Amino acid sequence: MSWRQAGRELRHLRFQTALALCAIAVAVALPVVLLSVGGGVVAHELDALQHSGFQIVVGASGLHGISSTHTLSSRIGALANVRASSPLLSLPLTVFLPGGGEAPVLAEGVIPGPFLATASPQESGLFPQPLPLGDPTDSVHFANGTYRGPATNSILLSSPLATARGIGTGDRIGLSASGNRSQTTEFNVTGTFGLPPSLLGPTGAFVAILPLSDLQLRSGTALSGSGALIDGSDSIEVALSGSAASDSGAVASVASAIQGLVPYYDVATQDQQVAALLDAESVLTGFYLALSSFSLAIGFVFLGVLLVRRVEALRAPIALRRAVGVPARSLAGEFARTAVALGAGGAALGVVAGIVVVRVLAAYGSPAVSAVAQLAVFDPVQLLGIAAAVVAVAMLLSLAATRAALRLSIPEALR
Amino acid sequence: MSEAEAPVAELVAVRKEYTAGAVTALAGVSLQVGRSTFLSLEGPSGCGKTSLLNLLGLLDVPSSGSVRWNGRDAGRLPERERARLRLAGVGFIFQRFHLLPTLTAAQNVELPLRAIRRPAAQRERRVAELLDRVGLTARAQAYPHQLSGGEEQRVAVARALANGPGLLLADEPTGELDRASADTVLDLLVSAHRDSGAALVVVTHNPEVAARAQRHLVMRDGRILSDSAAE
Structure with missing residues (x-):
């Protein structure tokens, strides 16, 4: 089955496909918002630090x-x-x-x-x-x-x-x-x-x-x-x-x-302060990702359930493929392509949704929220990383669907 | 007996039970399907016809007894092995056509060819040849929902013939067709059987189908009641 056919398969069950895309999009939008705004604030602070008029701070x-x-x-x-x-x-x-x-x-x-x-x-x-x-x-x-x-x-x-x-x-x-x-x-x-x-x-x-x-x-x-x-x-x-x-x-x-x-006394150079800020940012990023993992987990559970449900909805076509003798690895490939299409599509939608949410907050949020949202930085590498992670997990989830498909009783499904 | 002389498929004292033995579909059936045989299978609903067909086609495994393919015990092979044998050796035609709704007629015919990894050019030639054979060249790009029942079944016949199987299994192939379409499909099956030398087993309630078969089996309660060739 080609990618075009995978797309046709997804369109065949439009409602399920739309639900899966929405679930993944919502799951992805949260880390996009948290990481872009958090990263933007830290970048702003770094910029302020690097453009401050002093290079050393003595404290006690x-x-x-x-x-x-x-x-x-x-x-x-x-x-x-x-x-x-x-x-x-x-x-x-x-x-x-x-x-x-x-x-x-x-x-x-x-x-x-x-x-x-x-x-x-x-x-x-x-x-x-x-x-x-x-x-x-x-x-x-x-x-x-x-x-x-x-x-x-x-x-x-x-x-x-x-x-x-x-x-x-x-x-x-x-x-x-x-x-x-x-x-x-x-x-x-x-x-x-x-x-x-x-x-x-x-x-x-x-x-x-x-x-x-x-x-x-x-x-x-x-x-x-x-x-x-x-x-x-x-x-x-x-x-x-x-x-x-x-x-x-x-x-x-x-x-x-x-x-x-x-x-x-404490004598800190700007480089040390930058390093401390970057350390703080990595801690914050970890926290954001931990927070986001809840929404991502819900999205993935939904996607997993939906992929298995697709097996139920497509019992006869799956059984027919198996009856004809289509090898298990081909079936696995079909489910992987479907999952990748859903994962990538949902991730893309989620990234767009996250960007839109940040833009809306920047335009219409309260002054403090707006000021923070305006600092958001959308790092393409980070966004691609999120999307790649989603696609990778979606591929893993496709194994559950493949397993369900291979456990189908062909005679029962074709009855 | 050499492989060439062996029946293409054989059931030896096969039992098939469902629901942990509560339902017996086949009660110790033995049957040989010789090469180039056209065999019709008749009997009331629930007598075990489809179960017998599923076992012959390696879609299901027997509860006991053995299913032999070309003299080799194949009934209990792992599913991967059975799938490989089905792909190369069996063509299925179902009462409800079972075309894949998201594929065109040509793509449905191409499915077994793709699975067996034929090169694209060979696939294209073979699909064109098969669609021409079933008279659907003009409908190659139509999706199943755009085809009539007769056309769908003709596509299913073309798909079943794609890999040149030695055994064609048809489960009430004319059951959902009007008279004219049923005749066309039956003609196609018979000519495919005759031209390719493949054994043809047809489950049917249609007396005309049975009349054209070389051998006629009647089943009841999971047993073969009569076998015209044996008489």
């Missing part, structure tokens, strides 16, 4: 994370090939508004100069330049660890926060780590900044940026109760200069030099 666990941040940042900045070293401290604070309301914000403490120097081109375009936070080095207020220099008390607010709460440049707001209005410090709003598109929707939309030393004082990460210096931060992002930024050997060398300065 513990109550205050990194300590002696200003000094360490200066020492890192003095290393060969280092263009900028930017510490970051992130804390949730409460903003008390001029009109009497309040809003929770994610406050980011930065040193203004290096902060912009370690931002990606996309990020730096969102901020006013230079950052209107006063002293670009934050050393005046820090005053060699005494925090007795004059504070600028300047703050930048994200435009969603400023718009939502009617705050503009020149307004004065109160900032408190405790959420208590009586313990606020007044800041001048010196500007607003945009936010890059976020996969998490509005979650990170209320953000404030202020000098690191100001945030340290507000959050108790400047000095300990006994007056000892903490000068804490969460991380330090390090940008390399010129060609060293794209030379993994140079990046590794600088990372090694930093590690020498702070052997007890």
Whole structure:
């Protein structure tokens, strides 16, 4: 039986064929959606990572994370090939508004100069330049660890926060780590900044940026109760200069030099972060495939049942072939061709259905869903792999149909 | 007895039981079908005619006794071996035609030729020759549902002759045909038997068929009641 005849056989039992195609298509569509969207999100994150303005991140666990941040940042900045070293401290604070309301914000403490120097081109375009936070080095207020220099008390607010709460440049707001209005410090709003598109929707939309030393004082990460210096931060992002930024050997060398300065902190290069992300992606892919295996299993069970049902529906033609003397391997080949046609057809439909679902989500989903769906990446190799796996399993399932066909009693079937 | 002298098919004390012995279709039947014999088989429904035909054609296995083909015990061969013998040695014609609905008349005739792996050119020539023989050259590309009952049975006859079998088995081949079509099909069978020298066994209720046979068997209750050649 040729492939054309296999197609005719399938058309002969149209309803069964349509049901089998639908079952496989639905089964295949799920992994297509999960893998394409999941892969797209990871690809987006990788792209963001690879196009970020820094190549090395220093981090530390513990109550205050990194300590002696200003000094360490200066020492890192003095290393060969280092263009900028930017510490970051992130804390949730409460903003008390001029009109009497309040809003929770994610406050980011930065040193203004290096902060912009370690931002990606996309990020730096969102901020006013230079950052209107006063002293670009934050050393005046820090005053060699005494925090007795004059504070600028300047703050930048994200435009969603400023718009939502009617705050503009020149307004004065109160900032408190405790959420208590009586313990606020007044800041001048010196500007607003945009936010890059976020996969998490509005979650990170209320953000404030202020000098690191100001945030340290507000959050108790400047000095300990006994007056000892903490000068804490969460991380330090390090940008390399010129060609060293794209030379993994140079990046590794600088990372090694930093590690020498702070052997007890985590020093991760971008390559290591990419590798970690790829590891995470492989775990996620495994999870997606495990999840998809349920739908695929249901599709395969349906296909198996349907192939065996076809034997029942085609008892007489099968028995006739056997009566004539058509060898078992020819019958097996016929069932394999039918199964392959169903598997390949269903897989193709499933891939198309998956793509359509993702496109529909991208066009009509909620903002967060739409944003994620728009990142979907349809990897032809991956899609072909899914289709090939489906076809392979369909061929295996055809053995069940062949077995049923060979167990038919010819005289009974031809009666 | 040499293979050339041996009957083409032979049943020796064959019993066929169904439903774990609850139904006896054949109760110790012995029968020799010689080469170039035209044998008709008659009897009431349920007397065992079709069971006997199925055993002769190696479609079924006996409960006891033996089925010999060209002097060789073939009744209990594995299905793969029996299928090979059927393919080369038997042509079946059924009352209900049993053409494959998704194949054209030509493709139905070609089926045994494909199974025996004849080259495409030979297949094409043989199919054309057989369709010409049964008068259906013009209907070669028609599907079974586009054919009349008589035409379907003629296609079935052509298919049965495709591999030049030594034994033609026809189970009430004219049972569902009108008079004119029945005559045509019967003529075809008789001429095929005469021209090819194949043995022809026909199960029939049609006295005209029986009248043209060289040997006439009557069955009842799973036994051969009379054998005209033996009388």
